[in-house]
Amino acid sequence: GDSVTQMEGPVTLSEEAFLTINCTYTATGYPSLFWYVQYPGEGLQLLLKATKADDKGSNKGFEATYRKETTSFHLEKGSVQVSDSAVYFCALTPRAAGNKLTFGGGTRVLVKP
Amino acid sequence: DGGITQSPKYLFRKEGQNVTLSCEQNLNHDAMYWYRQDPGQGLRLIYYSQIVNDFQKGDIAEGYSVSREKKESFPLTVTSAQKNPTAFYLCASSIYREAPEAFFGQGTRLTVV
Helix, strand or coil: CCEEEECCCCEEEECCCCEEECEEEECCCCCEEEEEEECCCCCEEEEEEECCCCCEEEECCEEEECECCCCECCEEECCCCHHHCEEEEEEEECCCECCCCEECCCEEEEEEC | CCCEEEECCEEEECCCCCEEEEEEECCCCCEEEEEEECCCCCEEEEEEEEECCEEEECCCCCCEEECCCECCECCEEECCCCCCCCEEEEEEEECCCECCCCEECCCEEEEEC
16 A cells, blocks of 8 residues: 655754655655645644646745655655754655555654754 | 634543534634544544535544534534543544645644543
């Protein structure tokens, strides 16, 4: 079945540092890929997405590129802020309609001033 | 504003009791989902529904039940058969089309006392 593997946290950074969170997936066909963010005590918010190979999703300074050859969708941000402290989830959904999301285990990021 | 509303935000249940978590959406989405999140872990799918009056089991459906009598509503009942119900429950919805992103509610934290 489909699966998503992302690096375990917590990841602790200083403000303005570079952030990378690795995400790899296993799926049949060509799924759509997503990054979601969860702030403490809240639900998940869509951060960015990519629907086909070589697409780059971007939002709020975060970027991720759909790499079919390495089945990866790593999340990056060039200069993090304290407000970026959250849990980040990589997810996929198969291309066919009506399919549900499969999530990775989440990566907690803590940015210190 | 359109969105997904989960209630209550916090819920306490005595052992042996059934409880129902509410999820309502006004996004006109066809599909709705229930996920369970345990501390430090990813999301696991409990049940999902793609159309009214139809739903399917997810990966961890045992001890839970749902109904989908209206497009806007997808309540989740945690029954006494669920051995370890203390968790954070998230409801989501999406358009029924190829590779949609899901929109999440703010979650309900259920604690067994």
